[in-house]
Amino acid sequence: MIETNIILANIHDSALDQALKTALPGKCFGLSTYGDISRPISIWLDDSATGSDQTTATNTATAHDPVFLSVDKTSIVANGTDTATITVKAPKVGAAAITLIVNGADVPVSLSSGVGTVSITSLDKTTITATVKSPANRSTDAITIQAV
Amino acid sequence: MSYVWTSTPTWSAMKGIDYITLNQLIGNSSGVFGNLDYLYNMLVVQPVKVSNSGTYTTTSASYVDVDATNLKITITPTSGKVFVIAGFNVSISGGSGMGFDLILDSTTRLGATTLGLATSVGGHIVVFGVFSGLSNASHTFKLQWVQQGGATLSMVTDPSIVMDGWAVN
Numbered sequence: 001m002i003e004t005n006i007i008l009a010n011i012h013d014s015a016l017d018q019a020l021k022t023a024l025p026g027k028c029f030g031l032s033t034y035g036d037i038s039r040p041i042s043i044w045l046d047d048s049a050t051g052s053d054q055t056t057a058t059n060t061a062t063a064h065d066p067v068f069l070s071v072d073k074t075s076i077v078a079n080g081t082d083t084a085t086i087t088v089k090a091p092k093v094g095a096a097a098i099t100l101i102v103n104g105a106d107v108p109v110s111l112s113s114g115v116g117t118v119s120i121t122s123l124d125k126t127t128i129t130a131t132v133k134s135p136a137n138r139s140t141d142a143i144t145i146q147a148v
Numbered sequence: 149m150s151y152v153w154t155s156t157p158t159w160s161a162m163k164g165i166d167y168i169t170l171n172q173l174i175g176n177s178s179g180v181f182g183n184l185d186y187l188y189n190m191l192v193v194q195p196v197k198v199s200n201s202g203t204y205t206t207t208s209a210s211y212v213d214v215d216a217t218n219l220k221i222t223i224t225p226t227s228g229k230v231f232v233i234a235g236f237n238v239s240i241s242g243g244s245g246m247g248f249d250l251i252l253d254s255t256t257r258l259g260a261t262t263l264g265l266a267t268s269v270g271g272h273i274v275v276f277g278v279f280s281g282l283s284n285a286s287h288t289f290k291l292q293w294v295q296q297g298g299a300t301l302s303m304v305t306d307p308s309i310v311m312d313g314w315a316v317n
Contacts, residue, residue: 030295032212034204044212
């Protein structure tokens with residue numbers, strides 16, 4: 001196994017993992033982090049990985065632009081006023097614009113210092129899902145809210 | 149440094165003891181390693197503790213070191229056997245499972261092929277075992293982990309991760 005290292009301040013583990021395995025099919029086992037942003041992360045590559053593959057791995061990691069989703073409650077009353085708030089965090093300096101897909105509809109997110117929110121209400125009893133649009137190398141997070 | 153156990157002779161009345169035998173039994177300050185040195189070396193523990201240092205994570209589908217720098221112990225056995233134990237807390241996100249193992253000299257894992265010495269759905273885990281058939285030279289032992297099914301594993305350092313090892317007979 002070959003270990004490639006790079007310092008990366010903010011990491012969405014599963015998103016970067018998927019991006020690495022997409023960029024290096026069959027050659028990347030995954031990644032490890034060590035709880036200290038000053039310590040380089042490890043990208044684990046098969047012994048067959050070449051120098052070019054290692055460069056691809058570090059370039060993929062450098063391009064990583066993580067987005068984290070969280071929600072304050074997963075159930076709301078379907079009365080049009082009870083609100084669930086989705087918090088969107090994009091900690092990378094110069095993070096790209098973010099759009100959520102909420103039940104199929106694009107919802108742009110306004111960020112301030114890397115943080116933004118989206119409020120969810122519903123008049124219908126339904127399941128509401130929210131994901132990041134164009135999530136490659138950004139996020140695998142999915143929020144589900146039940147309007148009851 | 150090589151520790152050799154010298155069998156104690158059977159003493160009898162009027163049987164004297166020569167200095168060579170005495171050095172072999174006790175050892176001396178001139179570099180002769182006797183039985184007391186042999187026993188002392190077996191009791192020398194190499195404790196490791198990692199606390200309050202954030203969270204380790206991995207998405208590796210092949211066994212990798214949790215932390216090759218800080219979760220490693222080095223022991224020189226006297227009888228070719230070393231006992232190693234590690235305790236930690238882990239959680240899993242997604243995927244289907246995880247495995248944990250101990251590895252000798254970065255080459256040989258102690259546990260089974262797929263799940264090593266332990267698997268879990270998350271929580272506190274202890275792995276331990278005896279490595280045998282070792283040369284009586286310095287050896288390293290590290291904690292390893294692996295995820296299954298595309299999971300992300302997290303190992304916290306509060307509570308602490310502890311790892312100990314010692315030579316056994």
